[in-house]
Amino acid sequence: MRKPVSTTSVHPRPREGQPLAVLFAGHSQTEPLHRMGPQKLDSILVHTVIDGKGTYRCRDSDYELGAGDSFFIFPGELHTYQADGEQPWRYRWIAFRGPEADRWLLMAGITPDRPLVRGGEDVPLRAASAIEKLFRIGDWTADWEAEGWLRLAFAAWARTNRPKGPPPSESGRSVASIEADRAARWLQAQLANPVSIAQMAKELGYHRTYLTKLFSRERGMSPVRYLQQQRMGRAKLLLKEPLTVEEVAAATGYGDPLYFSKSFKRWVGCTPTEYRQSQR
């Protein structure tokens, strides 16, 4: 068995507000049954398995992974991952964030509900290795090179994950429909965070009033109602886990568990505790 080892190189001069920011990269040879989580992150973290096996758990789903597979952890998503007991995995990771990254993930067909890319090319592993070295050296050009490597990795994931054809944003849909989808994805990515519609509008480059109207027209419900619907769906899943109501409230963007309980009852018709008991 290999000796457990883990190294990480972080960006030497991280800056806020970039469309795409590569934050750190590293690699690990884990111990048998080595486990991370349950936890939540504030950036996107992708692991690509070099060899060995392990399990990734997210949104009430378990994924078995092996060599060549990549799994994506989205910001605010409660998750765990654990090495196999007999063949603990060895993997490389890259952490990044920014609206550009969100767009690439969508185009590659990678979402919190489909957080895997099975097998495929070795480019992501080479990218993670290169970025780790770049950040260790700390040269001022590291930003450019790291972004370039991440682009190559995304191209590889997209080739593996998506059937041939135009990217989703170019398939003949209206601009309003595409923008409503963008807004919906933004809201989905913020399920665990207290956010406002004004904040969303600002980040997507539209006026609050206009975006609200556009969203309501395309989706048949207001952005706030959509956000609540998604949060309650998530809450129902999390209530099947051994988490307190307070933890479920926090994981669904409610700072106040009391208010969460009240909202849950209004949506579902029973309190979180009653819902949990009914599912047993």
Place this chain on the structure above:
DNA sequence: TTGCACGAGTATAGATTGCC
């Protein structure tokens, strides 16, 4: 596509109660 105004609805905080 933006900005304003306004009513309606939502979020929050604190106090209290009930259950295990």
Place this chain on the structure above:
DNA sequence: GGCAATCTATACTCGTGCAA
């Protein structure tokens, strides 16, 4: 005692109509 739910008051945000 700890956790969860309820009630109330208040502040804030949202959705919508309208004008530009």
